[in-house]
Amino acid sequence: MPWTVNGVVARTKGAPVELVEIVVPDPGPGEVVVDVAACGVCHTDLHYREGGITDDYPFLLGHEAAGTVSAVGPDVTNVAVGDTVVLNWRAVCGECRACRRGRPQYCFDTHNAAQPMTLTDGTPLTPALGIGAFAEKTLVAAGQATKVEPGVDPAVAGLLGCGVMAGIGAAVNTAPVQRGDTVAVIGCGGVGCAAVAGADLAGARRIIAIDLDDAKLEHARTVGATHTISSRGLDQDAVVAAIAELTDGFGADVVIDAVGRPETWKQAFYGRDLAGTVVLVGVPTPEMMLDIPLADVFGRGGALKSSWYGDCLPERDFPALLEMYGQGRLPLDAFVTERIPLTDVEEAFETMSTGTVLRSVVVL
Known part of the structure; x- marks a missing residue:
């Protein structure tokens, strides 16, 4: 049964973002639904709002996220319900010429969820970097959910999803x-x-x-x-x-x-x-x-x-970097300048220009 949850949407170029109800469908084959725990506010989200990436409005913003898998579709084997995951935008295909040559960090056919999330009137949303995580739940391809050890601060872990990585x-x-x-x-x-x-x-x-x-x-x-x-x-x-x-x-x-x-x-x-x-x-x-x-x-x-994307392989790099963070070798928590609610995303975009923050992080 689909879920109706709150999400941050950019409807038109340059307009302030809005917190609205969105519909997240049941996961299909190779898809998972993730309960978002935290999501960083990245310049890429602002570029989406400003039409600097595509003009496929409306956008569901947010992509530097961590959370918990709450539902899985058929044929999903890499994660299970209850797993702690960091979301990524490099779900490698395993079949393109880069993958076949042993260079999956250059995968030319990374994939996203096949089904759209929508506004309540049925309008399809374009999720930022195929993720759309300024929302209480999001639908992604299973390969976009990288399993990590439970207990890690999601505000810290989620930043590996984009800028910090x-x-x-x-x-x-x-x-x-x-x-x-x-x-x-x-x-x-x-x-x-x-x-x-x-x-x-x-x-x-x-x-x-x-x-x-x-x-x-x-x-x-x-x-x-x-x-x-x-x-x-x-x-x-x-x-x-x-x-x-x-x-x-x-x-x-x-x-x-x-x-x-x-x-x-x-x-x-x-x-x-x-x-x-x-x-x-x-x-x-x-x-x-x-x-x-x-x-x-x-x-x-x-x-x-x-x-x-730092030529990363999420399944290799995310767990390793979080382990180094746990050992005190990598100061990831220094990147979390402030923790904010979903309602403050627009204000966080304005704060970016001041240079006073490394990351504002939405915590749900």
Whole structure:
């Protein structure tokens, strides 16, 4: 029997979100229903509200979530009713060319629930990243529900569902940072600070956090940055020179761009050592273009990489990172700045612009 629950919906571009009743259907084959316990407020949700991803309104927002499986459909074997799960947007297919080559972190055919959740009048909802977790319950593909040990704080665990995993994975999986490396991270919001934490976890000897905002730089220090650079008022050359000054004049072994703009990518490109690595994890918008001399690309060598979801495998990475958190090796709780009810999502979008929070987390 379908459930009628409360959920946060964006009906039109730029309009404030609304808390309304939505209908969650019984799970079909390969689907599960999850009682959402907590869900982080991510910039991606704001991009959905603003029409920056698709125009398939209305959207059911929210995707950085953890909760408990309350119902399973036929053919579900990876989770059972009562399991604690973190939701993910990489439900690998196991059959595409990437999966067949042993690279499921690049799966080209990740899947979502086949059935739509709807408004009470039957209007289908588009769930953010195929999840839609600013709701008391949500319907997802079984592969989007990653089982973790019970008892973990859902406000902490849910952040692995997107931004924190993207940042940690950019450092640990994509780069990958090696013990003794020097690392610079440009942009110290939630993803950038997670990249700082990932570099620290990997054993970097020097981690340089770069941002316009002093509050964000202080956040970065709390999760592992050894040095900070305030880039307010600095041009590209000045930022590159500041990185060089902190890396014995050479530049960083790894530079992670957590902003995703042409100017920050160029800072990353020229701020690395010869044969160093650039990792782009900040998401650019479609109109952004990059203009750089090809001779510079050739002459500097190294690697230029993009990181998709931190190149993670949820079933491998979520439990492992939560275990490290439990051991005190990964300060995931530092990313939870405030806990809010479903009614405060719109206010949390406004708070994002202040730089005072890493994550607002909806707790149900």
